[in-house]
Amino acid sequence: MEEHGLGERKLKILHGIIKTYLETGEPVGSRTISKYTDLNLSSATIRNEMADLEELGYIIQPHTSAGRIPSDKGYRLYVDMLIVEKEQELNEKQEQMLEKADKMEQLLKQAAKVLASSTNYATMVSTPVNNSNKIKFIQLSMVDEEQVIAVIVLGGNVIKNKIINLDEPLSNENLLKLNMLLNTTLNGMPIEEINLGLIARLKEQAGIHSRVVGNVLDAVADTIQIDEDMQIYTSGATNIFKYPELSDKQSAQDIISAFEEKQQLTELVTQTLAQEENTGIQVYIGDETPVQNMKDCSVVTATYELGDGMKGTIGIIGPKRMDYEHVLRSMKRLQNELDVMFHKKE
Amino acid sequence: MEEHGLGERKLKILHGIIKTYLETGEPVGSRTISKYTDLNLSSATIRNEMADLEELGYIIQPHTSAGRIPSDKGYRLYVDMLIVEKEQELNEKQEQMLEKADKMEQLLKQAAKVLASSTNYATMVSTPVNNSNKIKFIQLSMVDEEQVIAVIVLGGNVIKNKIINLDEPLSNENLLKLNMLLNTTLNGMPIEEINLGLIARLKEQAGIHSRVVGNVLDAVADTIQIDEDMQIYTSGATNIFKYPELSDKQSAQDIISAFEEKQQLTELVTQTLAQEENTGIQVYIGDETPVQNMKDCSVVTATYELGDGMKGTIGIIGPKRMDYEHVLRSMKRLQNELDVMFHKKE
DNA sequence: TGTTAGCACTCCTTGAAATCGAGTGCTAAC
DNA sequence: GTTAGCACTCGATTTCAAGGAGTGCTAACA
Numbered sequence: 008m009e010e011h012g013l014g015e016r017k018l019k020i021l022h023g024i025i026k027t028y029l030e031t032g033e034p035v036g037s038r039t040i041s042k043y044t045d046l047n048l049s050s051a052t053i054r055n056e057m058a059d060l061e062e063l064g065y066i067i068q069p070h071t072s073a074g075r076i077p078s079d080k081g082y083r084l085y086v087d088m089l090i091v092e093k094e095q096e097l098n099e100k101q102e103q104m105l106e107k108a109d110k111m112e113q114l115l116k117q118a119a120k121v122l123a124s125s126t127n128y129a130t131m132v133s134t135p136v137n138n139s140n141k142i143k144f145i146q147l148s149m150v151d152e153e154q155v156i157a158v159i160v161l162g163g164n165v166i167k168n169k170i171i172n173l174d175e176p177l178s179n180e181n182l183l184k185l186n187m188l189l190n191t192t193l194n195g196m197p198i199e200e201i202n203l204g205l206i207a208r209l210k211e212q213a214g215i216h217s218r219v220v221g222n223v224l225d226a227v228a229d230t231i232q233i234d235e236d237m238q239i240y241t242s243g244a245t246n247i248f249k250y251p252e253l254s255d256k257q258s259a260q261d262i263i264s265a266f267e268e269k270q271q272l273t274e275l276v277t278q279t280l281a282q283e284e285n286t287g288i289q290v291y292i293g294d295e296t297p298v299q300n301m302k303d304c305s306v307v308t309a310t311y312e313l314g315d316g317m318k319g320t321i322g323i324i325g326p327k328r329m330d331y332e333h334v335l336r337s338m339k340r341l342q343n344e345l346d347v348m349f350h351k352k353e
Numbered sequence: 354m355e356e357h358g359l360g361e362r363k364l365k366i367l368h369g370i371i372k373t374y375l376e377t378g379e380p381v382g383s384r385t386i387s388k389y390t391d392l393n394l395s396s397a398t399i400r401n402e403m404a405d406l407e408e409l410g411y412i413i414q415p416h417t418s419a420g421r422i423p424s425d426k427g428y429r430l431y432v433d434m435l436i437v438e439k440e441q442e443l444n445e446k447q448e449q450m451l452e453k454a455d456k457m458e459q460l461l462k463q464a465a466k467v468l469a470s471s472t473n474y475a476t477m478v479s480t481p482v483n484n485s486n487k488i489k490f491i492q493l494s495m496v497d498e499e500q501v502i503a504v505i506v507l508g509g510n511v512i513k514n515k516i517i518n519l520d521e522p523l524s525n526e527n528l529l530k531l532n533m534l535l536n537t538t539l540n541g542m543p544i545e546e547i548n549l550g551l552i553a554r555l556k557e558q559a560g561i562h563s564r565v566v567g568n569v570l571d572a573v574a575d576t577i578q579i580d581e582d583m584q585i586y587t588s589g590a591t592n593i594f595k596y597p598e599l600s601d602k603q604s605a606q607d608i609i610s611a612f613e614e615k616q617q618l619t620e621l622v623t624q625t626l627a628q629e630e631n632t633g634i635q636v637y638i639g640d641e642t643p644v645q646n647m648k649d650c651s652v653v654t655a656t657y658e659l660g661d662g663m664k665g666t667i668g669i670i671g672p673k674r675m676d677y678e679h680v681l682r683s684m685k686r687l688q689n690e691l692d693v694m695f696h697k698k699e
Numbered sequence: 700t701g702t703t704a705g706c707a708c709t710c711c712t713t714g715a716a717a718t719c720g721a722g723t724g725c726t727a728a729c
Numbered sequence: 730g731t732t733a734g735c736a737c738t739c740g741a742t743t744t745c746a747a748g749g750a751g752t753g754c755t756a757a758c759a
Contacts, residue, residue, distance in 0.1 A: 036751050049703050054752070072709045072751050144496040150489060150506055158504050160496055160516070168504070168512045244613050245606045256600060260591045263609055267590050382722050395732050400723070418722050418738045 011084055013063075019044055020056050021065055025077045025085045029328045032251065034074030079293040079327070082305070086290050086331050114348065116240045118321070118341060123243025126337055128325030129266065133276045134238045135311075135319035137161065141197050145189050147182060147223065155182070157227050161198065162317075169230040171223055185220060188213060189227070201228060239273065241266050250326040253303060261300040262324065271298045276320040279308045287311075288338055293327055305329045309338045311345040321345075357430055359409075365390055366402050367411055371423045371431045375674045378597065380420030425639040425673070428651070432636050432677050460694065462586045464667070464687060469589025472683055474671030475612065479622045480584045481657075481665035487543050491535050493528060493569065501528070503573050507544070508663070517572045531566060534559060535573070547574060585618050596672040599649060607646040608670065617644045622666040625654045633657075634684055639673055651675045655684045657691040665691075 013021065023044045027035045037053040057075055060066050065081040068074075077085070115132045123130040144160035150170065155177065159167045192209060193201070206228045213220040244266040247253045253262065265271045278297045279289060287310040291297070296306045307323045321341055323334055359367065369390045373381045383399040403421055406412050411427040414420075423431070457480070465478040490506035496516065501523065505513045538555060539547070552574045559566040590612040593599040599608065611617045624643045625635060633656040637643070642652045653669045667687055669680055 034751090038751080050751090051703050051705095051753095052701085055702090058753080068752085070710065071753095072711070072749095074751065144494070144502065146494055148490070148492055148494075148504070154510075156490065156504065156506060156512070158494070158502065158514070160502060164500075164516050166502070166514045166516070168514065170506070170510050170512070241613060245610045248602050248606050254602060256594050259605070260594050264591045266613070267587060380722090384722080396722090397724095397732055397734095398730085401731090404724080414723085416739065417724095418720095418740075420722065 013060075013065075013084075016046065017056055017060060019046060020053060021060055021077075021081060022085065022088075024057075024060075024066060024075055025081060028076055029330055032326075032328055034069055034076050036074035039074070077328075079295070082292045082327055083295075086292065089331055089335060090286070090288070090290075111349075112238070112240075115319075116242075118345065119240045119242040122321070122323065122337060122341060123246060126323060126325070126330075126334055127243070127246050127249060128323050128329065128334070129241065129244045129246050129262070130324070131239055131241045131266070131272055131320075131322040133240075133272075133320045133322075135313050135317040136237045136280070137165070137198075137317050140165070140316060141195055142193050143195075145193055145227070147186055147189070147227075149177075149179070149182060152176060155223060157223070157230060159227070159230060167230050169226055171226045174222070177220075177223075181220070185213065185223065237273065237276065239269050239276065241269075241272070246325070250328075252328075253326055258303055262304065265298060265300040271300060272322070274298065275306070275308065275322065279320045279322075280310060280318055287342065288335065290331070290335075303327070305331075307331075307334050307338060309342045311342050311349075313349045319345075359406075359411075362392065363402055363406060365392060366399060367406055367423075367427060368431065368434075370403075370406075370412060370421055371427060371674075374422055375676055378672075378674055380415055380422050382420035385420070423674075425641070428638045428673055429641075432638065435677055435681060436632070436634070436636075457695075458584070461665075462588075464691065465586045465588040468667070468669065468683060468687055469592060472669060472671070472676075472680055473589070473592050473595060474669045474675065474680070475587065475590045475592050475608070476670070477585055477587045477612070477618055477666075477668040479586075479618075479666045479668075481659050481663040482583045482626075487541055488539050489541075491539055491573070493532055493535070493573075495523075495525070495528060498522060501569060503569070505573070511663075515572055515575070517569055520568070523569075527566070531559065531569065549574075583619065583622065585615050585622065587612050587615075587618070593671070596674075598674075599672055604649055608650065611644060611646040617646060618668070620644065621652070621654065621668065625666045625668075626656060626664055633688065634681065636677070636681075649673070651677075653677075653680050653684060655688045657688050657695075659695045667691075 011018075020040055023040045024035050027039060027043060037050040037057060040053045040057075041048055041050040057066065060081075061068060061075065064078055065084065066075040067078045069076060111134070115134060119130045119132040122132075140161045142159060143162055143164075144158070146158050147155050148158070150156050153173050155171045155173060157169045157171060161167070188209065192205075192212075206224055209224055210221050213224070244263050247259060247262055253259065275296075275298050282289065289308050291306040291308075293305070294302050296302060296304065298306065301324055303326075304324050305327045307329070309321045310318055311321065312318050321338065323329075323338065325334070357364075366386055369386045370381050373385060373389060383396040383403060386399045386403075387394055387396040403412065406427075407414060407421065410424055411430065412421040413424045415422060461478045461480060465476045468478075469476040487508045488505060489508055489510075490504070492504050493501050494504070496502050499519050501517045501519060503515045503517060507513070534555065538551075538558075552570055555570055556567050559570065590609055593605060593608055599605065621642075621644050628635065635654050637652040637654075639651070640648050642648060642650065644652065647670055649672075650670050651673045653675070655667045656664055657667065658664050667684060669675075669684065671680070
């Protein structure tokens with residue numbers, strides 16, 4: 008994690024300050040710490056240590072005659088210690104808090120809701136996306152004289168469709184040929200290998216019918232390529248109003264529009280998925296966050312997996328004085344639960 | 354609309370008060386009206402009239418020494434007048450503000466966004482739902498030994514799928530039979546006619562294979578029935594922060610969670626669609642709204658149609674001092690635009 | 700040398716009092 | 730019926746004083 012070079016005592020004091028501040032949201036003074044910790048030191052001594060901690064950048068004094076609040080650096084140290092500590096106690100007993108829901112979509116929505124209400128922060132859950140997925144099934148069928156429907160199933164049973172409007176008739180015979188061609192060529196193929204070159208070759212092989220066939224192939228390629236199908240479900244955005252430091256108009260507006268417009272959350276997910284961490288859990292404090300709108304918050308993300316290279320992200324957004332302990336625990340639990348659920352379902 | 358029995362002059366004064374209040378959001382005094390209107394009356398006279406209007410319940414005095422603000426009743430009168438007035442000028446020239454987007458989903462999202470940014474209110478757009486839709490195409494295909502995919506296309510090109518896990522193998526022959534059966538029976542059938550009785554009859558006809566076949570049929574029926582597929586897209590929820598009267602924590606929280614949880618919006622849509630209005634545009638002021646969380650707002654909804662009985666809803670949520678004129682105009686325009694777009698696309 | 704008591708000082712918070720001003724209702728005159 | 734004039738009301742804003750939490754520093758203590 009990091010060299011901090013703080014003595015035991017300074018560490019304890021810092022810990023005390025952060026812990027207290029997490030609860031109260033008010034700057035914490037020397038007297039409080041003096042009584043709170045088991046150090047048996049007078050407030051004066053604490054004051055001296057605090058002065059040091061401030062100089063080292065771990066805490067901040069909002070104004071001369073106020074107590075201290077943690078800086079981002081302080082939070083960071085605290086969280087890092089916490090993560091180390093928590094990694095020990097793996098495989099914690101996990102209750103089943105999620106009812107079974109037969110649709111994944113429902114399940115994830117519910118997960119977000121449960122997480123939000125159990126933490127009192129804003130949450131998001133993304134549907135899993137495939138960085139490297141394979142085509143499992145592909146088929147064209149006539150709907151009527153003017154329309155063909157393409158159905159494609161990817162690994163993880165992701166289904167994609169497209170209705171293709173024909174501008175000239177396509178014989179049953181040709182449809183059959185096309186289906187054969189598509190199946191022999193594309194079946195089992197990872198989608199990232201499907202590119203313009205391949206499509207061109209396919210068109211060539213399809214031979215003389217190239218105009219209609221070409222259109223159909225283009226449509227198919229298009230359908231596969233577009234992977235905007237990551238959905239993000241959010242819940243508890245209004246929880247931020249529980250924290251005065253995020254409740255002023257500007258902050259609230261920033262955070263909530265990030266939640267509504269989803270664009271920024273998508274980036275957050277992408278970035279999270281890209282980063283390969285051992286535990287799969289990441290904590291962004293203040294400016295560390297990839298989402299500019301949330302620079303006054305802390306963001307905790309976790310990755311869950313489905314196999315087949317499908318991965319999704321869970322996220323919690325709250326004030327910097329977040330109950331990191333609880334959040335990390337909840338995260339880990341949900342992460343496990345999702346893993347279990349999805350592997351059961353396969 | 355309603356008997357109000359107000360004289361020309363009182364009406365003009367009320368109109369002036371509302372109009373001014375819409376712009377400023379501040380209680381409006383007699384002097385302002387005296388100067389604003391073309392009545393050429395002194396503030397004293399206006400004051401007398403105002404006292405009358407207050408007694409009649411059209412305006413309210415927040416406290417003794419303040420100007421007047423419109424009551425819900427006042428707004429109602431204003432809006433009703435406006436609607437009558439606007440119905441005259443149908444078929445107004447409409448600009449194309451929406452770029453073509455080939456996916457309906459994209460189109461609707463964009464519509465919400467455009468509407469939000471052009472009005473500065475919060476907006477929602479629902480995807481169309483079918484009260485009475487017909488099956489246009491239905492097909493089962495083998496994905497592999499253990500899975501069958503059902504693809505169903507409804508009128509309006511709504512596509513539904515379901516992957517069905519087989520617990521015992523299904524021969525190609527039987528699959529073929531099933532497909533034939535499904536097509537002869539269900540094709541062209543309105544979905545509301547598909548019920549348990551029909552399914553039972555189908556199962557009977559399918560004969561001896563009843564176990565596998567039964568499961569498949571159940572799954573198909575299930576897929577069709579579930580019409581939770583109405584999506585609601587929202588935009589500009591944070592616009593409410595532009596209006597101080599909706600910016601306090603409680604109101605903001607109420608409104609925004611209604612927007613996030615969608616549940617209440619769904620009810621709003623359902624209710625709107627149920628109500629058959631000539632123009633398709635409805636205005637709910639304050640307590641009139643079906644959504645409890647929005648009782649301090651005005652809600653304007655409009656219905657758009659796709660033919661085939663597919664209908665969707667557009668909604669605008671803003672403060673009671675909404676620019677009704679502009680909103681009604683925008684609504685009507687968007688309504689038309691959507692109609693045009695969708696009918697073009699068929 | 701590290702710890703602590705004591706004290707002057709800072710500066711935010713709270714609340715009361717003073718002031719301001721927009722707007723009213725009423726009366727009397729036109 | 731309309732209007733000018735005036736006393737009055739009452740929320741909003743500003744001002745000011747007190748209160749108090751917390752600090753930094755110094756000097757004494759173990």
